Amino acid sequence: MTLDVVFLFLQQGVASGLVIGSVYALLALAIVVIFKTSDVPNFSQGEMVMAAGYIALYLLVFRSMPLWIVMPATILAAYAGAALFRRLVLNQVARANGSPVNLVIATLGLSYVLRGFVRQTGFGDTPRSFPPVVEPQSIMIGQAAVTTLDLVILATAVVVMAAFFWMFKYTKIGRAMRAVGMNPKAAQLVGVDLTRIHMIVWGLSGGISAIAALLISPKVLMTADMGSIVTLGFAAAIVGGFTSLPGAVVGGFLIGIIENLVGLFISSRAIVLAPFVAIMLVLVIRPQGLFGGRVEIKKV
Amino acid sequence: MAEHLLEVVDLTVKFGGLTAVNKFNIAVKRGTIHALIGPNGAGKSTTFNCISRFYQPTTGRVLLDGVDVTRMPASAMAGLGVARTFQNLELFGELTVFENVMIGAHVHAGRSWVEVLSARPPGVVEHVEHLLERTSLTAYRNTVARNLDFGHQKLLELARALAIRPRLLLLDEPAAGLRNREIAALDALLTDLCRREGITILLVEHVMQLVMAISDRVTVLNFGTKISEGTPDDVRNDPSVIEAYLGQEMAHA
Known part of the structure; x- marks a missing residue:
């Protein structure tokens, strides 16, 4: 391999990695924001992405609605669905038996329900593809070939992440979320309504999942099992420390870039392994993740 | 009454x-x-x-x-x-002393957009400084709560409770x-x-x-x-x- 080729591959790998990585970063953000505020890893995150994708597909293809209605409608539906699940199901589970394990099992239950529902409708029987938001045209950045669709994906993801970080840092609701993440008891003490905050957190997580679905669907074949893409979101979250929102974003981009570099330099068959090798390396060298802060020592 | x-x-x-x-x-x-x-x-x-x-x-x-x-x-x-403190302390450990008390004061900061955006409503900061002084915490204003000793953590919880007025x-x-x-x-x-x-x-x-x-x-x-x-x-x-x-x-x- 000549030096020219190495440079070419590097540029291409980073460019493609940033694009797909931005979607992983969104997924990781959706996972981490729920975990941070309720200690529950949401195992239905992938199915939330999948369900949102099918809602959009249904409205767009089977109801022939215009895209400018379909996108907000999908995001709103995902927001409402996720918030309602938190309020109607998880709150009840938490009240009956507050142990986090039960909540995790409930999210697993939701993932089966959503997958079963999509199979039931029959839309998931044949892999479908989703019409892209913009007609992909090839563009060269340096020596890397990307498409206009890629640029739209990256730009949208970055804007969504920026808006989310602004909300989390500067608005009253964002501050309330951080307070709940640090100490739910103390948060209630100063007047934060836990039920409301949990609903909003789940709603936001659902909304972000829907945006990720809209961005990724034109690039992948849609099936009822497409939720497995969220495994990479989990990988990104773990690399970032699982409780750090900036960590989730950096983790997302890292996983995306690693995947692409491995695909170019080693073999396209090694791509599926790359994220897991990355997780293992991070867990061995820095168990708390890249942004996980110091290791907490618990008094027993 | x-x-x-x-x-x-x-x-x-x-x-x-x-x-x-x-x-x-x-x-x-x-x-x-x-x-x-x-x-x-x-x-x-x-x-x-x-x-x-x-x-x-x-x-x-x-x-x-x-x-x-x-x-x-x-x-x-x-x-x-109604404000309370806990026997075993429930502070926001990663926040500074000042920020912990500010959170308590936010209950009365209203919900208007202007206040949400300006984040530190006028009058509230002064009140918080006053409470820190009364609880002898002014010197620890920028210390992260979890690094305080037990006695000062208790005072901080009291200051946060007082911020609720x-x-x-x-x-x-x-x-x-x-x-x-x-x-x-x-x-x-x-x-x-x-x-x-x-x-x-x-x-x-x-x-x-x-x-x-x-x-x-x-x-x-x-x-x-x-x-x-x-x-x-x-x-x-x-x-x-x-x-x-x-x-x-x-x-x-």
Whole structure:
């Protein structure tokens, strides 16, 4: 391999990695924001992405609605669905038996329900593809070939992440979320309504999942099992420390870039392994993740 | 305005087969310091958790200024002017001293967009600085809460509770783990809060030195039932109280 080729591959790998990585970063953000505020890893995150994708597909293809209605409608539906699940199901589970394990099992239950529902409708029987938001045209950045669709994906993801970080840092609701993440008891003490905050957190997580679905669907074949893409979101979250929102974003981009570099330099068959090798390396060298802060020592 | 700021009526709390609190009544007069004492496991903290709405009582009612709050969520109590501290501290460990108190003050910062965006509403910062000064925390303003020693963490929890601008302050063992000098300072601060600012205080405490010095009224709880109530002197000389604390033989000795 000549030096020219190495440079070419590097540029291409980073460019493609940033694009797909931005979607992983969104997924990781959706996972981490729920975990941070309720200690529950949401195992239905992938199915939330999948369900949102099918809602959009249904409205767009089977109801022939215009895209400018379909996108907000999908995001709103995902927001409402996720918030309602938190309020109607998880709150009840938490009240009956507050142990986090039960909540995790409930999210697993939701993932089966959503997958079963999509199979039931029959839309998931044949892999479908989703019409892209913009007609992909090839563009060269340096020596890397990307498409206009890629640029739209990256730009949208970055804007969504920026808006989310602004909300989390500067608005009253964002501050309330951080307070709940640090100490739910103390948060209630100063007047934060836990039920409301949990609903909003789940709603936001659902909304972000829907945006990720809209961005990724034109690039992948849609099936009822497409939720497995969220495994990479989990990988990104773990690399970032699982409780750090900036960590989730950096983790997302890292996983995306690693995947692409491995695909170019080693073999396209090694791509599926790359994220897991990355997780293992991070867990061995820095168990708390890249942004996980110091290791907490618990008094027993 | 009801004469009693806080009334607890026939409060019963059962955890499975265990009756932690049994038909307990207490009425706290406006503008007084009222102490709730009793041996370990008497049900003091359970009563506290019912008043601040972290526990749901099995039966009974909690009235705040004559209004039934028994069904209210815990998060609503701050808005109603009820603040509390915890025996085992519940601080925002990663935030600074200043930020911890600011969060408490936010309850009164309103919800308008302007205030949400400006994030540090005018007037609030001054109030927070004032509270830090009163609790002798000004020097630790920018220290991260988890790095404070225990005594200062307790003061910080008190400062955060005061930032809510409470009518009723519930203190769960404020003197536990403090040194003698710190207890004297706490004594002066609590008396001042009550006498000068009219904040009604209900405290659970084991440090009798503090209880007897500052309380207007003392209620004694044992095995979930009220066994005595009155002025500090009344309670100190009540044989049933001595028996509860020291055992039967000592009481008759």
